[in-house]
Amino acid sequence: MTRGVSAALALCLFTTGCVAGTSSGSAAPAADQPFEGEVEFWTINLKKNYSAYIEGLIADYHKQHPKVTLKWVDVPGQESATKLLAAVASGDVPDAVNITSLDLGRFAPSLKPLDDHFKPEELADFQANLVEPLKQDGKLYAVPWYNGGAPVAIYRKSVVTKAGFDEKAPPRTYDEALTLAEAVYDKTKVYGTNDIPGISAVNVLRYYGIELLSADGKSAAFNTDQAVRVLERFRKSYDQHGIAPGAVSKDVRNFPQTLENGQLAFSASTFAATLLNIQKNAPEVYKDLVVTEPVQTSTGGYLLSAQQAFAIPKASQHQKAAAEFIKFFTNGTNQLAFCKIVPIYPSTISSTKDPFFTGGGSDDPMVVARQVIVKGLAKLEYNPLGTGKDAELGELLAEEIRGFLSGTKSAEEALDAAEKRWNDALV
Numbered sequence: 001m002t003r004g005v006s007a008a009l010a011l012c013l014f015t016t017g018c019v020a021g022t023s024s025g026s027a028a029p030a031a032d033q034p035f036e037g038e039v040e041f042w043t044i045n046l047k048k049n050y051s052a053y054i055e056g057l058i059a060d061y062h063k064q065h066p067k068v069t070l071k072w073v074d075v076p077g078q079e080s081a082t083k084l085l086a087a088v089a090s091g092d093v094p095d096a097v098n099i100t101s102l103d104l105g106r107f108a109p110s111l112k113p114l115d116d117h118f119k120p121e122e123l124a125d126f127q128a129n130l131v132e133p134l135k136q137d138g139k140l141y142a143v144p145w146y147n148g149g150a151p152v153a154i155y156r157k158s159v160v161t162k163a164g165f166d167e168k169a170p171p172r173t174y175d176e177a178l179t180l181a182e183a184v185y186d187k188t189k190v191y192g193t194n195d196i197p198g199i200s201a202v203n204v205l206r207y208y209g210i211e212l213l214s215a216d217g218k219s220a221a222f223n224t225d226q227a228v229r230v231l232e233r234f235r236k237s238y239d240q241h242g243i244a245p246g247a248v249s250k251d252v253r254n255f256p257q258t259l260e261n262g263q264l265a266f267s268a269s270t271f272a273a274t275l276l277n278i279q280k281n282a283p284e285v286y287k288d289l290v291v292t293e294p295v296q297t298s299t300g301g302y303l304l305s306a307q308q309a310f311a312i313p314k315a316s317q318h319q320k321a322a323a324e325f326i327k328f329f330t331n332g333t334n335q336l337a338f339c340k341i342v343p344i345y346p347s348t349i350s351s352t353k354d355p356f357f358t359g360g361g362s363d364d365p366m367v368v369a370r371q372v373i374v375k376g377l378a379k380l381e382y383n384p385l386g387t388g389k390d391a392e393l394g395e396l397l398a399e400e401i402r403g404f405l406s407g408t409k410s411a412e413e414a415l416d417a418a419e420k421r422w423n424d425a426l427v
Contacts, residue, residue: 184265
């Protein structure tokens with residue numbers, strides 16, 4: 001156990017697949033010209049809703065590069081990793097793959113470093129903090145595409161103002177958010193928040209600066225005195241109804257108390273897609289919302305759960321053509337167009353300069369949210385556990401925290417159990 005040692009993190013909206021010129025066997029890549037040959041690209045679950053966007057990109061690229069043939073294949077989401085694994089094993093790989101950052105470490109050995117294809121000036125428009133996590137051992141294995149954006153905080157103004165909430169000075173830490181949540185219930189009998197344990201207990205602990213893994217990544221490191229104190233703070237708020245009773249539900253997509261159904265006061269850190277759901281399902285609640293910057297990490301940033309990126313397999317036969325197509329597919333203009341039709345956020349700085357993101361003069365929650373998110377993109381911190389079992393580990397920890405909040409075990413017992421389960425899983 002590491003208690004006593006000083007302690008010093010959701011999936012994007014959807015996952016897409018890959019872009020590629022297919023090849024077979026293990027022969028060395030052809031020295032093809034950048035704008036010649038076939039480039040086959042795969043996406044995941046995009047064709048049903050985003051065919052017009054993808055087909056528009058294909059048409060534009062064909063006009064610019066008539067010697068390139070593009071073939072689009074759409075792959076079901078649940079098959080994406082399996083399909084790529086099979087392609088790598090057979091040698092019949094795509095030339096470029098749209099891969100989630102959560103899978104990058106898993107596939108890196110089969111990917112081609114991109115430093116020869118993407119010069120510094122060609123990476124200059126990407127947010128540097130989104131490029132850096134895609135490097136391993138100093139080599140770039142993927143370039144960013146889109147992400148779920150920086151989080152935002154969403155408050156029901158008519159409720160939280162009764163507890164002294166000031167939208168110009170919203171909570172900056174989870175402790176401050178819990179204090180507000182308790183005051184809200186005391187004044188209004190409306191539950192405060194579902195944020196803890198909520199979607200990611202792992203991320204909440206990281207917001208307190210608690211390290212989760214040992215330096216070698218082989219054992220849990222969160223079982224500390226600080227973590228005990230944090231959990232006990234959670235429990236105090238849960239007992240006082242600052243944390244809603246339904247927050248201990250394992251079904252995080254269907255909490256009993258929500259902003260939509262009027263039984264929750266706020267979320268101190270969530271994503272803009274939440275606003276779209278409220279706007280559609282509870283328009284009267286939507287009119288009552290105020291959006292601000294969310295709570296921050298101990299270093300003043302915001303945690304990014306994952307991002308989408310493009311990579312090129314080593315066995316690709318058309319690496320130059322694939323690289324050039326990726327540059328087109330992920331450029332600022334095309335990312336901006338995509339962001340206008342689906343609530344995602346760009347990795348390119350130029351996209352964020354458009355009035356779509358910067359336009360003011362409106363208090364509409366979604367408009368305000370876009371401005372808050374763009375302001376926060378440069379503060380995003382992406383630090384995955386990188387175990388290949390990140391989702392499993394996160395659920396194991398959340399399960400123990402739910403048990404603790406429900407009163408079935410102490411904080412020490414919950415952390416001891418979570419530590420053992422992590423260490424068993426990491427073997």
